Amino acid sequence: MNNLIKSLFNIDNDEIDKIYTVNDDNGLVVHIRLKRKNCFICPVCGRKLVGNGYKNKPINHKALVDRNTSLIYEANRYRCKGCNYTEFEKNPFAIKGFNNSILVVNQVMIDLHDYRLNYTMIAQKNNISVTQVVKYLDSYVVIPHIALPVNLGIDEIHSDMAKRKNASYLCTLTDNDNFKLIDILTSRSKYELSLFFEKCPKEERESVKYVTIDMWEPYKNVVLKWLPNATIAVDPFHVIEHLSNGFTKVRIKIMNSKVYGSHSYYLLKHWHKLLESDKYNLNNEPKYNHVFKCKLNYTDLLKMLLELDEELTLAYELKESYRNFNSYSTYETASKDLDELIVTFKKANIKEYEEFINIMITWKQEIVNSFIISDVTGDRLSNAKSESMNRKIKLHISISNGLANFLRFRKRMLYCFNDNVFVVLTEKLTSMKRDLKQKLKEERNKKL
Helix, strand or coil, rough: CCCCCCCHCCHHHHHEEEEEEEECCCEEEEEEECCCCCEEEECCCCHHHHEEEEEEEEEECCCCCCCCCEEEEEEEEEEEEECEEEEECCCCCCCCCEEEEEEHHHHHHHHHCCCCCCHHHHHHHCCCHHHHHHHHHHEEEEECCCCCCEEEEEEEEECCCCCCCCCEEEEEEECCCCEEEEEEECCCCCHHHHHHHCCCCHHHHCCCCCEEEEECCCHHHHHHHHCCCCEEEEHHHHHHHHHHHHHHHHHHHHHHHHCCCCCHHHHHHHHHHHCCCCCCCCCCEEEEEECCEEEHHHHHHHHHHHCCCCHHHHHHHHHHHHHHHHHHHHHHHHHHHHHHHHHHHHCCCHHHHHHHHHHHHCCHHHHHHHEECCCCCCCCCCCCCHHHHHHHHHHHHHHHHCCCHHHHHHHHHHHCCCCCCCECCCCCCCCCCHHHHHHHHHHHHHCC
């Protein structure tokens, strides 16, 4: 019984003078009074304090999952007979001045660490208001200085919180080796990034060994200026994405040149995934096809696709040659292999691949650098960790039904995705609520 009492109320059973419960439709109400202690001394005149009744203090206490729980804490009051000074015993259930128990506050902080919960969900779960939840976040979460990592990923997230006029992306900085969020900036602009790195100590900036980016030119310019010892690598996924977009344009051009409703049009319209993805088992069991009125497997359909047009076949072979390069080349051979690919793509003279050829030429060294293996993870340099982090942040933004306070959003995300961010419980509550004038100014800028 003592263990249960201690778990539910954080006090020992022998400290309790009286306890009883009332269970009704509104939930469970626990009335509790502690035994009086006779060791209190008046801080004014030094005399011994004596008992002087008690006062009921209602406290929200989330002790049970299936129902609302509250305490009626009958706090013992003490009085000095000499100077009439009075004081209450120390409250073991809640922080001074709070009507939520320490257990509730602690659970709120645990819930705030889960990016899958928005403020309304947390408030309902703990039977408190949304205002209290955000005040606990504002007041108790402490963000220390977070050092730049050895392997830094820079990426962006589309959001209405981006502060610059006509800008629509936040910038995220991620530790690619340890899967930690380093910071979120209000813009991916060269100015914002430069401002961030300028505040970082020189020793930290010089310790960054690798930086992975997508092909956004300001990222490269900022890294070259502020991170002098960093090797820049382009995320392989983004390169493949540009290649796939070029191939899709070829496929759509050829499809539109075919007669609508023909077998050729049908193949290019409904079976193009066989040309674009390698996740299909080409040796699958043949199935009846209602268009060709015979049984076909994926190998048959792919062969029929590649026989439709010479340019489509050439574009497909070029795409696959780059994908093979991306999968099997090494840092030692990548530069030579990429030079050969550039020559091959140029000879093919496919208009839809001109943009991709320029990417291979312009970003050649950064593509080659992506084949470097991380000393920590044993993986190639990429923005895979950053992309994974961004997906979780996007999910949080989505379930939050709109976020306007960027500073609070940044603090919450750092609390969720960086173990160096910690909690300090105090008796003082603060708020990161935006200044009204600043809020009106931001709304005015959005309308321009």
